[in-house]
Amino acid sequence: MATKKTEKRLGLGKKSSRLLSELAEKNKSIFTVDDAVKILKEKKSSATKLLHDLTRKKWLFRLSRGKYLILPLEAGVKPEFTEHEFIIASNLIKPYYISYWSALNYYGFTEQVSKTVFVATTKRKREMNILGIKIKFITIKKNKFFGSKRILVNNRPVNIAEKEKVIIDCLDLPRNCGGIIEVIKAIDSAREELDFKKLEDYAKKMKNSAIINRLGYILELLNIKTRLKPSKHYIFLDPLIKKKIAYNAKWKIIENIPKKDLLSWREH
Structure with missing residues (x-):
């Protein structure tokens, strides 16, 4: 708030x-x-x-x-x-839905708290700083703008990504959730809440092979069954890190984070 x-x-x-x-x-x-x-x-x-x-x-x-915005009389x-920052963000642009780090935090899929509210939209709008919080507008293609639902925040309607869609959005643009390790943690912590068939369907619907490769790789890493098939082209596991450690031939992943680090958070 x-x-x-x-x-x-x-x-x-x-x-x-x-x-x-x-x-x-x-x-x-x-x-x-x-x-x-x-x-x-x-x-x-x-x-x-x-x-x-x-x-x-x-x-x-x-x-x-x-x-x-009225500054409260009391x-x-x-x-x-x-x-609430979600309510403020919901009044700044249409169409929109809250996603990425903000939605992960809302669902309790991450312990990390971002001071930025991430808003997915098909329009372009500059980042804003309102009431001491940053509101970042992530412009996505129309074919990627789906999978949101309406919730009530302080009795006011707000659009937010579904649990499965926020995971897919983060796999698409890991920089908006703190990196690929945060996505791995989120999937692991939410495994009892996620509909994995919907998760895979949403991955395909995005028309981005990088999402499918990353999701398949992560599900296998977490010992979760998947029917996904990777693309023929290699992609970075985490696009924020431009280095090569190893290649995963099955999922066409350039592993740029040591495998031991991908699950090291489980030890804490």
């Missing part, structure tokens, strides 16, 4: 108080200019000016053009950001 104190906030007028109170009653911590227009029953230009003033006075935080004269 994002939490960041700011400087002392300034006074609140009757109109502003009514706006914030009605938004709070509707459980809208994040709202648009149009929402304000409906409540105030004023012109858009007038509502926009009021929101600008409330932002300056530290009652609101501007997330993006025409979209604002925070007192020194406002504090308390909205």
